[in-house]
Amino acid sequence: ACGKGGDKSAAAPVDGIEVKIGHVAPLTGPIAHLGKDNENGARLALEEINKAGLTIDGKKVVLTLVPEDDAEDPKTATQVAQKLVDAKVVGVVGHLNSGTSIPASKIYSDAGITQISPSATNPDYTKQGFKTTYRLVATDAQQGPALANYVSKTLNAKTVAIIDDSTQYGKGLADEFEKTVKASGVKVVTREASNNKATDFKAILTKIKGSKPDVIMYGGMDATGGPLTKQAAELGIKAKIVGGDGMCTEKLAELAGDAVVNVTCSEAGKALSKMAQGADFQKRYKERFNSDVQIYAPFTYDAVYVLVDAMKRANSTDPAKILVVMPDTKMNGLVGNIAFDSKGDMKEGVITLYDFKDKKKTVLDVINM
Amino acid sequence: MMSSHLLLDVTDVSKRFGGVQALDSVGLQVPQGSIVGLIGPNGAGKTTFFNVITGLYPADSGIFLFDGKSYFPESVSEVTKSGLARTFQNIRLFGEMSVLENVMVGCHCRSKAGLLGAIFRFPSTKREEQSIREKSQALLTYVGLGDYADMQARNLSYGHQRRLEIARALATEPKLLALDEPAAGMNATEKLELRELLLRIRADGKTILLIEHDVSLVMGICDSLTVLDYGKVIATGKPADVRVHPEVIKAYLGQGAV
Amino acid sequence: MSRSSYLWLGALALILLPWVVGASGGNYWVRVLDFALLYIVLALGLNVVVGFAGLLDLGYIAFYALGAYSYALLASPHLPQHFETIAAAFPQGMHFSPWMVAVFSIILAALFGIILGFPTLQLRGDYLAIVTLGFGEIIRIFMNNLDRPMNLTNGPKGITAIDPIQLFGVSFTKPLDFGFVQVPSLYLVFYLFLILAIAVTIVCLHLQYSRIGRAWVAIREDEIAAKAMGINTRNMKLLAFAIGASFAGVAGVLFSAFQGFVSPESFTLWESIVVLAMVVLGGIGHIPGVILGAIVLAVFPEILRGVAEPVQKVLFGHVIVDVEVIRQLIYGLALILIMLYRPGGIWQKGVDK
Amino acid sequence: MSALLQVQDLKVAYGGINAVKGIDLHVNQGELVALIGANGAGKSSSLKAISGLLKPASGEIEFINQKTNQLPAYELVKRGLGLVPEGRGVFKRMTILENLQMGAFLKTDAKAINQKLEEVFTYFPRLKERLSQLAGTLSGGEQQMVAMGRAMMAEPKLLLLDEPSMGLSPIMVETIFDVIRTLSMSGMTILLVEQNARLALQMADRAYVMESGLITLTGPGGELLQDPRVRTAYLGE
Amino acid sequence: MDIFLQQIINGLVLGSIYALIALGYTMVYGVLGIINFAHGEVLMIGAMVSLSLLRLILSLTSDLPGWLTLLIVLPVTMAVCAGLSYWIERIAYRPLRNAPRLAPLISAIGMSILLQTIAMLIWSRNPMTYPQLLPSSPIEIGTSGATITGKEMVIIVVALAVMCGLLFLVEKTKLGRAMRATAEQTQIASLMGVNPNRVISITFMLGGALAGLAGVMIASNYGNVHFYMGFIPGLKAFTAAVLGGIGNLQGAMLGGLLLGLIEALGAGYIGELTGGVFGSNYQDIFAFLVLILVLVLRPTGLLGEKVSDRA
Numbered sequence A: 001a002c003g004k005g006g007d008k009s010a011a012a013p014v015d016g017i018e019v020k021i022g023h024v025a026p027l028t029g030p031i032a033h034l035g036k037d038n039e040n041g042a043r044l045a046l047e048e049i050n051k052a053g054l055t056i057d058g059k060k061v062v063l064t065l066v067p068e069d070d071a072e073d074p075k076t077a078t079q080v081a082q083k084l085v086d087a088k089v090v091g092v093v094g095h096l097n098s099g100t101s102i103p104a105s106k107i108y109s110d111a112g113i114t115q116i117s118p119s120a121t122n123p124d125y126t127k128q129g130f131k132t133t134y135r136l137v138a139t140d141a142q143q144g145p146a147l148a149n150y151v152s153k154t155l156n157a158k159t160v161a162i163i164d165d166s167t168q169y170g171k172g173l174a175d176e177f178e179k180t181v182k183a184s185g186v187k188v189v190t191r192e193a194s195n196n197k198a199t200d201f202k203a204i205l206t207k208i209k210g211s212k213p214d215v216i217m218y219g220g221m222d223a224t225g226g227p228l229t230k231q232a233a234e235l236g237i238k239a240k241i242v243g244g245d246g247m248c249t250e251k252l253a254e255l256a257g258d259a260v261v262n263v264t265c266s267e268a269g270k271a272l273s274k275m276a277q278g279a280d281f282q283k284r285y286k287e288r289f290n291s292d293v294q295i296y297a298p299f300t301y302d303a304v305y306v307l308v309d310a311m312k313r314a315n316s317t318d319p320a321k322i323l324v325v326m327p328d329t330k331m332n333g334l335v336g337n338i339a340f341d342s343k344g345d346m347k348e349g350v351i352t353l354y355d356f357k358d359k360k361k362t363v364l365d366v367i368n369m
Numbered sequence B: 001m002m003s004s005h006l007l008l009d010v011t012d013v014s015k016r017f018g019g020v021q022a023l024d025s026v027g028l029q030v031p032q033g034s035i036v037g038l039i040g041p042n043g044a045g046k047t048t049f050f051n052v053i054t055g056l057y058p059a060d061s062g063i064f065l066f067d068g069k070s071y072f073p074e075s076v077s078e079v080t081k082s083g084l085a086r087t088f089q090n091i092r093l094f095g096e097m098s099v100l101e102n103v104m105v106g107c108h109c110r111s112k113a114g115l116l117g118a119i120f121r122f123p124s125t126k127r128e129e130q131s132i133r134e135k136s137q138a139l140l141t142y143v144g145l146g147d148y149a150d151m152q153a154r155n156l157s158y159g160h161q162r163r164l165e166i167a168r169a170l171a172t173e174p175k176l177l178a179l180d181e182p183a184a185g186m187n188a189t190e191k192l193e194l195r196e197l198l199l200r201i202r203a204d205g206k207t208i209l210l211i212e213h214d215v216s217l218v219m220g221i222c223d224s225l226t227v228l229d230y231g232k233v234i235a236t237g238k239p240a241d242v243r244v245h246p247e248v249i250k251a252y253l254g255q256g257a258v
Numbered sequence C: 001m002s003r004s005s006y007l008w009l010g011a012l013a014l015i016l017l018p019w020v021v022g023a024s025g026g027n028y029w030v031r032v033l034d035f036a037l038l039y040i041v042l043a044l045g046l047n048v049v050v051g052f053a054g055l056l057d058l059g060y061i062a063f064y065a066l067g068a069y070s071y072a073l074l075a076s077p078h079l080p081q082h083f084e085t086i087a088a089a090f091p092q093g094m095h096f097s098p099w100m101v102a103v104f105s106i107i108l109a110a111l112f113g114i115i116l117g118f119p120t121l122q123l124r125g126d127y128l129a130i131v132t133l134g135f136g137e138i139i140r141i142f143m144n145n146l147d148r149p150m151n152l153t154n155g156p157k158g159i160t161a162i163d164p165i166q167l168f169g170v171s172f173t174k175p176l177d178f179g180f181v182q183v184p185s186l187y188l189v190f191y192l193f194l195i196l197a198i199a200v201t202i203v204c205l206h207l208q209y210s211r212i213g214r215a216w217v218a219i220r221e222d223e224i225a226a227k228a229m230g231i232n233t234r235n236m237k238l239l240a241f242a243i244g245a246s247f248a249g250v251a252g253v254l255f256s257a258f259q260g261f262v263s264p265e266s267f268t269l270w271e272s273i274v275v276l277a278m279v280v281l282g283g284i285g286h287i288p289g290v291i292l293g294a295i296v297l298a299v300f301p302e303i304l305r306g307v308a309e310p311v312q313k314v315l316f317g318h319v320i321v322d323v324e325v326i327r328q329l330i331y332g333l334a335l336i337l338i339m340l341y342r343p344g345g346i347w348q349k350g351v352d353k
Numbered sequence D: 001m002s003a004l005l006q007v008q009d010l011k012v013a014y015g016g017i018n019a020v021k022g023i024d025l026h027v028n029q030g031e032l033v034a035l036i037g038a039n040g041a042g043k044s045s046s047l048k049a050i051s052g053l054l055k056p057a058s059g060e061i062e063f064i065n066q067k068t069n070q071l072p073a074y075e076l077v078k079r080g081l082g083l084v085p086e087g088r089g090v091f092k093r094m095t096i097l098e099n100l101q102m103g104a105f106l107k108t109d110a111k112a113i114n115q116k117l118e119e120v121f122t123y124f125p126r127l128k129e130r131l132s133q134l135a136g137t138l139s140g141g142e143q144q145m146v147a148m149g150r151a152m153m154a155e156p157k158l159l160l161l162d163e164p165s166m167g168l169s170p171i172m173v174e175t176i177f178d179v180i181r182t183l184s185m186s187g188m189t190i191l192l193v194e195q196n197a198r199l200a201l202q203m204a205d206r207a208y209v210m211e212s213g214l215i216t217l218t219g220p221g222g223e224l225l226q227d228p229r230v231r232t233a234y235l236g237e
Numbered sequence E: 001m002d003i004f005l006q007q008i009i010n011g012l013v014l015g016s017i018y019a020l021i022a023l024g025y026t027m028v029y030g031v032l033g034i035i036n037f038a039h040g041e042v043l044m045i046g047a048m049v050s051l052s053l054l055r056l057i058l059s060l061t062s063d064l065p066g067w068l069t070l071l072i073v074l075p076v077t078m079a080v081c082a083g084l085s086y087w088i089e090r091i092a093y094r095p096l097r098n099a100p101r102l103a104p105l106i107s108a109i110g111m112s113i114l115l116q117t118i119a120m121l122i123w124s125r126n127p128m129t130y131p132q133l134l135p136s137s138p139i140e141i142g143t144s145g146a147t148i149t150g151k152e153m154v155i156i157v158v159a160l161a162v163m164c165g166l167l168f169l170v171e172k173t174k175l176g177r178a179m180r181a182t183a184e185q186t187q188i189a190s191l192m193g194v195n196p197n198r199v200i201s202i203t204f205m206l207g208g209a210l211a212g213l214a215g216v217m218i219a220s221n222y223g224n225v226h227f228y229m230g231f232i233p234g235l236k237a238f239t240a241a242v243l244g245g246i247g248n249l250q251g252a253m254l255g256g257l258l259l260g261l262i263e264a265l266g267a268g269y270i271g272e273l274t275g276g277v278f279g280s281n282y283q284d285i286f287a288f289l290v291l292i293l294v295l296v297l298r299p300t301g302l303l304g305e306k307v308s309d310r311a
């Protein structure tokens, strides 16, 4: 599934001016699989664009991807950000995590280079007042409430237990969820936390079992969410389990086994299956990388198109000029209508809810923000 | 010169390890300026006695007087500071350090440069360092290791390591020097040199408590002897008297020595 | 050449370094150097604990975290935003100067060093290692969770918008204009960190060849014998912890001012291990070696980052193995090989006596 | 008669330090040979090289007609070499019994092992009293008994002893020397390094004197005992 | 339902897993005295290798009963891990036998990174599902409402069996004595006729095989594997081993069980104990505090010998 990430584009002979686009995600460490997924999405877009041929300001342009690994580490993130700035990339797709996107954003901002994160959902990311900061997903401040509403309105739950994985993402999402769900009168019977490398959740689940909630909300990734779901079933817990984008993957069905029928989860964007070109994208992706789309590949894919679109409109590959036209982005991308508000957030944020039928991720509801 | 002032006066010291009563109500007096020998069969409790009076092992019981003051040996470093230094039977040098540095460490408790002095190297600190260095070099010469100052301590041969232990202990400026088998591993000639060294140390005003198995050495230089067996004092007195004590002969000296 | 002319030449080389590196490799490499300097400070501090006193500390990064969070809290909008009383007390926002905070964190970190030291006095080797490891994790977990019931640390989200460094009214975020030459901000940071690193190096050198340094080594070599020399081993160990911790505390303050963002993720066990690796790989107990170790481990992975792809392209025409995979492979291999060929460290203590 | 152990031009070095600078010595079957010398003369280093604990810098070592220069210690043990090292080297975290059992590591016959144990206990009754005490808690002298007993358990053809009387009370020195004498009488070949030169030379068939890494004198034990150089340098006269 | 009983069961199961890893770990430590940071990685490779084997078997036939499949897979996996462990020692530790104490620690970390990366190359970056081979439906204990699964019972039994086996080996056999002798003084051991290299190799292979066993157990218990899965268990094993007294087998078992119980009870009850001020987010702190407390009272762990430092 990996190992031959970079061959074809790298081998392409460069005839025309070379324009570099940076991509950053963790490619090593526990969530390397998601990082690689993001990189693949960007790469796919780039290769398509090169194949179709791109001309800017009358000159033929060849895009190259500069992929970097930030290992989920804030300090490394700033280093590679500086590296991309030095390499004179016209824009950056990334980073994957909010925890790396935020410190890096300062460096892109100082350098005047557009940064589009495909997956950072923490609200703070765009609250810093930088003109260079964009994202293609809804925020946790939208995702949390969406999940909360589902729990209180659709499921009519009276009580809920909340678990998070102590990461910036997981805890942030759980916090947002907690706020709304409380406001709508659902009782939070207990708030628990594990960590993003945990494998055993039995103790926490046992405690939760004692407080008999109608619903368990988990803020965390699929790699932990799967085992958590499974162990809940082993303990005979019948409560519904809801979670955010981090655990909303096909992988979850594999990891949770039969217990996945209990799960409802949200994605901070449009569902692949609800995307107009979704199925086609999936096919092309699989052909090219011989692996399945994890979560955010469509978003990195679109992020590249957004940058190219800006280049075209600015009729320049100068980062400063691109930055000027970025706010006017209006594009119908794979993930839906893309336009930004003044902070750089998506105007039409979409949250999609899923559940799992026959162990397949199935759209339950689409919520437009 | 010898006086009747007791530098070390301990009574009723007991120490038990599990099933072994290593010390059983032991008493020992060391008059100022003397050399007192502590002898006894292997496993009699001699080293344990050292370990107890220097605070390495907590005593089960005992009354301890050092230089007229009562003390309870709890902290090894405090005991050293009060003027009781020792050497170790199974040599414990600072192997990575040079021979000279080993002795300089010994000067630790008689010098005072603190953190700020170390960092900022005040003139007074530099002077102190200089005097420590000179004093240590002098001590090495004193025990006959003057030429080995820069060697790594662990590369010294066994006999030289024993001398270094003595030099290091002397650097703490003890009133009482407690030596645990300093002659072990030395041949007869080397033992003679050691004997000279010990006599010189005494002549320089120090008191010595000596554990040693070499009968001729012990009998030759000790003013008085205490004999332990199975943790109990079985005899005490002048070497000439102890030497003919039947119990001592039976337990320690053997018939061959008579 | 005389000793002093060597010194002058060295000083000149260091002053020119960011310019040369910046011109040939870009700001990215200057930033790498900046971090390398911070790591030198960290490694030297850990060396006091592990190298001099022989106390294996796997939670060293906690002190770095303490420094970083001290500054982050005292020089960012975070506290005023979440505590009305503080907002009222500081109508202009909290903007403590890094220098004040640095002094404060030296004291704070040293204090924590002592607090950590106390329960561990009896412990040896790996028992000490696990307790210090635990201590490091405890600090990190607190940082991660102290966003409730009161939001003190903002939890895993970390603290943003931390004031950049200012020195005599000169901000380190903007280039400094001398008229004839402009010194870019990253270069300014370099000089600042360089001064700190040099100061720490001098302190370490002085300590090593002092009464205190000797006492530490004695404790490392044989604790019982050290006690028998009248060394108060308890105080000396605590002192080692405190000094090592205070270096990390200062480094933490500068880190947080430089980054403008801190979160618990920067202070994981892995960071502690990396700093330990710098000490051991360079030459434990040997100051030049430790400095070299810090530089190597801070710079080497970045070199790999740069060359893994072009080299493959030159050799095979295209990229066969992903860059990050190659990087990890070589990194792991390098750790092993260096230890195999230089078990005492790259630049170990010679027989320099 | 061919020598059981034949050493030619043996050199041992630690880094830059030459500890043994080319010595020749041999031990014949059944002999008791003593090796004496001042501190740091290189006696222990020689024994370590002979027993395979150290790789010699150069030279030839032949044990039972086979070159053994490059063999590790455990191979030599298999061929019948035993060493009681300087400083005893007991296994501190094992009991006395286990230490003795380790001595018989290469033996498989349980009955023979038990017999040998009993034999050791007749020499050292103290060991029998303390069978299950950890050796690390024994006094120096007691540990020396363990080390001797352990070496006896293996019934070596050639026994190398490095200062076996060090740290022993007079009565124990007698005992140990009695044991050595008895072992020697029973046919065991022994190379003995001792600081107690008088006793060693009295007992030895032959002896070597070592100074600064070289052998400077050799001859029958009794003869050396009379040699004025030996008397001043080693006997304290 | 009896929550407390359930938490105890959770703790025992988790603790048995820790114990299982800690046993191999502490045995290796006992002989070489080094923190084998790569132990967790051997465990991970074990899980990965066994997954590949399982896939192979399942592709050939799908009607073998789970336990039988496991019995085929286990020995092969353990052998592979033993071999891996052997080579790790040869490459990364043996040359450093006389090096400064911390040198092997660094080479072990290097080895750890290397193995992780290799696993990532071979088995991808993705977490993968591990087939369910042991019964995992909950069995109720009496009428208490507390449950335990078949696979959990297997884990407890295996951990106990491994401990007893190792204890017998180390305390009662000649090999065990040779191991302890080598551990203490390699040179002297060789004077007894022990080939230290062989003993150390055997110990590492045993340790590797146990890591492989633990890997399979963990994978089948949690139902998934990932190239990163070795790091945390490695750390916990280290903690458990130290808690019990490093180098001591009963200690590793006790330490593992205790750590498991502390974590389970911590997660379950910190909230109530602290009146809601701290919650399960502090469970690791709780575990470390207990660890520190134990070590303050007993500096060499619960069952660690008081190494008599004779002067």
Ligand SMILES: Nc1ncnc2c1ncn2[C@@H]1O[C@H](COP(=O)(O)OP(=O)(O)OP(=O)(O)O)[C@@H](O)[C@H]1O
Pocket: B017, B018, B020, B022, B040, B041, B042, B043, B044, B045, B046, B047, B048, B049, B089, D137, D138, D139, D140, D141, D142, D167, E308, E309, E310
């Ligand atoms: N830490 C300890 N734990 C258990 N037993 C001990 C300990 N230290 C000493 N012993 C026992 O106490 C007794 C006295 O030992 P000690 O070392 O004091 O003897 P010694 O008189 O110095 O003998 P030697 O002349 O052989 O050195 C011995 O039987 C020894 O086994």
Ligand SMILES: Nc1ncnc2c1ncn2[C@@H]1O[C@H](COP(=O)(O)OP(=O)(O)OP(=O)(O)O)[C@@H](O)[C@H]1O
Pocket: B154, B155, B156, B157, B158, B159, B160, B185, D014, D017, D018, D019, D037, D038, D039, D040, D041, D042, D043, D044, D045, D046, D086
């Ligand atoms: N490990 C070592 N490293 C460096 N030098 C050493 C080492 N061991 C011994 N030496 C040196 O080798 C020389 C011979 O030492 P050796 O131990 O063989 O002497 P010895 O005759 O046994 O002395 P002793 O009677 O004191 O035991 C000495 O000068 C010693 O300093």
Ligand SMILES: CC(C)C[C@H](N)C(=O)O
Pocket: A034, A096, A097, A098, A099, A119, A120, A121, A122, A168, A169, A245, A246
């Ligand atoms: C991949 C995603 C789960 C990342 C997450 N949305 C974050 O903001 O960190």
Ligand SMILES: [Mg+2]
Pocket: B046, B047, B048, B089, D139, D140
């Ligand atoms: Mg003694």
Ligand SMILES: [Mg+2]
Pocket: B158, D043, D044, D045, D086
């Ligand atoms: Mg010797």
